Amino acid sequence: MENAAKDGFCLNPGTSVIPVKCSGLIKVSFLLRLFAKGSDGVLVLGCLEQDCRYFNGSIRCGKIVDETRKILELAGIDATRLGFHLISESQGREFKKIFRRFVKQFSKRGRRVATSSSR
Template sequence: MADNFEPLIVTFCCNWCSYAGADNAGVGRRQMPPNFRIIRTMCSARIDPEFILRALSKGADGVMVLGCHPADCHYIGGNYRARRRIALIRLVLEQYGFDPKRLLLQWVSASEGEKFQKIVVEFVDVIKALGPSPVRSQKQKDMLNNAAAIKEE
């Protein structure tokens, strides 16, 4: 494994809790790796499985989904729906030869900047240990695109 591998992480954050937690981490000047990108969503339940599959098929080495703590969702049960979806997506990823550890679901509140930073650092370390995305091969990329297309049928 190349020591200079820096994974690209796509992070979907709930607007109400985890995005504010990310902001809190930034305001608190917490040191975080520069190789993750945040996409703000209104709720973790609004993250379509296709978004995750597409991120991986475009070369992301890992995807994090961060939402409100259970029972704290602004949309009542959104985080429970997200938890069920992520479990199913992990099964799909495993069937297509991806390590399910490339997809992380965690709960972060607005006041948990330190927790946000810890989650990001630990996930980057996990992905570094797994190595580059298997999507680097065209076959894996085609399989993920086919999995995303199934939803449209």
């Protein structure tokens, strides 16, 4: 994100960033509660699998996201509102692209988008 910021990127208003130590620490309940609190979308960003400091953090996060998406579907919330991408710290441009694309889905509503990031 810092790399993207150097490029002149700034987050949309209404976006909150929630830093976590490792995306593998994210729990289903945590993501669900973000939606319960009214988020239009949640974008989970984690390290590339091979970069994981704890071997399986990103893999674990992937499972958690899958599980959360299933619950969201059942709760009548479109699963695409939960975005999940693994990118490296250096991929500032990539992040910009992902973020823009994710936010675009909800641009008409113009509401808050929470972002969860592992950096």
